[in-house]
Amino acid sequence: MSEKSEIIFDKLVYSCAFEKYRGDEEFIPEHFLGFQLSGETHAFSADGNSIVKENSIVFVRKNQLIRTIKYPSKSGKYQFVSITMDNEILRQYALENKIVLERNHQIKHKLFFEADDFLNAYFLSLSPYINKTKEATPKLANLKIREAIELLLQSNPDLRYILFDFSEPYKIDLEEFMNQNFMFNVSVEAFARLTGRSVSGFKRDFARTFNTTPKRWLKEKRLDEAMYRIKQKREKPADFYLDLGFENLSHFYASFKEKFGFTTSEI
Template sequence: MKIDEKDFGKAFLYSCYVEKVFGHEQFIPEHVVLFQLSGETHFDLEKGKLTTRAGQILVARRNQLAKAFKYPSENLAYQSISIMLHADRLKKYALDHQLSADRKQQADTNILLEGDVFIKSYFESLAPYAEAADRVSPQMETIKIYELITLLLERYPALKDLLFDFSEPHKIDLEEFMLKNYKYNVPLENFAKLSGRSLASFKRDFEKMFRTSPRKWLKEKRLSEAYYLIENKRKRPAEIYLDLGFENLSHFYASFKEKFGITPAAINSIA
């Protein structure tokens, strides 16, 4: 399988695949602008599903969990360019242009847009940067990012409220949050941040709520869900292990047998 992911600068990522690929980046720490050149990206987000198709732009908010599945089209490879809009650059842009958010965005805000001729031309202009990645200086990177922000705001002024909202996640109901998001394979630090807590506070509140440690609970919860899906929904291990937050199939098999004393394949063969 041909795989090509190329970073140019610290904020740009070009992706090209000829077969379906599961994206392992499951925490989005900064706002991201993704332009779909060809194929489709299917996102599994905290508040639902979303698909980007050729010519579309996704502006994804920072501080959220996400899974991405990348599909080539029938005749073309999957291609996309993603640009990370770091908060420090956005703050500098806002200061230079005297901009601020008029209202706080909803926590589940992700905006899907249709690219116009100017925005499409902008992404085409990035091709030389991808080809000469080692020559992209921080100054060049900043210029191209500022250009993108300006184009987006000219075409979609309402994006101001998303891009320049620098508030941090507030403290939320931990039980509801974890039961909704336990399948995401991210560090505990990310769960803590998204629940509006420091890591120490997250662990303390978690153990008070669930009477066990976060790592143990996550493993037990994922394995119990796996058992249910295999026994009742007749799912195959290869179909579910990534969705449930396991990094590879062998790790899933070993963890499953350790907990239940049998392999996943043996469940439905037991009389």
């Protein structure tokens, strides 16, 4: 059985699975707070790998790429609940509470932090909505999101420098970013946003930097990495083709032969 994701109310999503499940490549456009009810989530990003263990809370900041593998618990069930804090609600909250940030304040954000009694109780309070014993009105849903913001700030006041940073992503080094994130199978639009560019600006800067198109460069880069993994690390294509952004194994084999002129078994 594949994963089941259900939107309980506008910003609350409940995910459930009964077998190991590999999630899609995800572009995270908004901050979210998540709670691992059961099982584990193994998350992969350009910053490294992380494991979200059962009964742990995770705060994921916006504008990043993440790939996940979801493992059920010993009881056979994977459950994860997340609540999104979008720009509109955060802007309203900042205005109402007269929050002004110091300029150039840097904060090192850890993906995980120790949950206190208040945050644990908060996620328990969402159970009636997940179990469908209670329906959330738009007003109540808004209050639950604001409560999450309050509890996050209570847990770590410095998170305000992340939550209430409404500046547009600045234009970052394209070559460095693409070499760190080429394995993510996401749209050109996502890559453009993450590098602080419009789609047309991204394509223009990409051609200037790499002297080719994004699609062609990504394919070549992934195949070169595949060759390295097969030849130097002795890995099998079936074990890594998804990690390199290929959608299926037959597409990988055809692309590999087209580029190198021989099959992987002939190496």
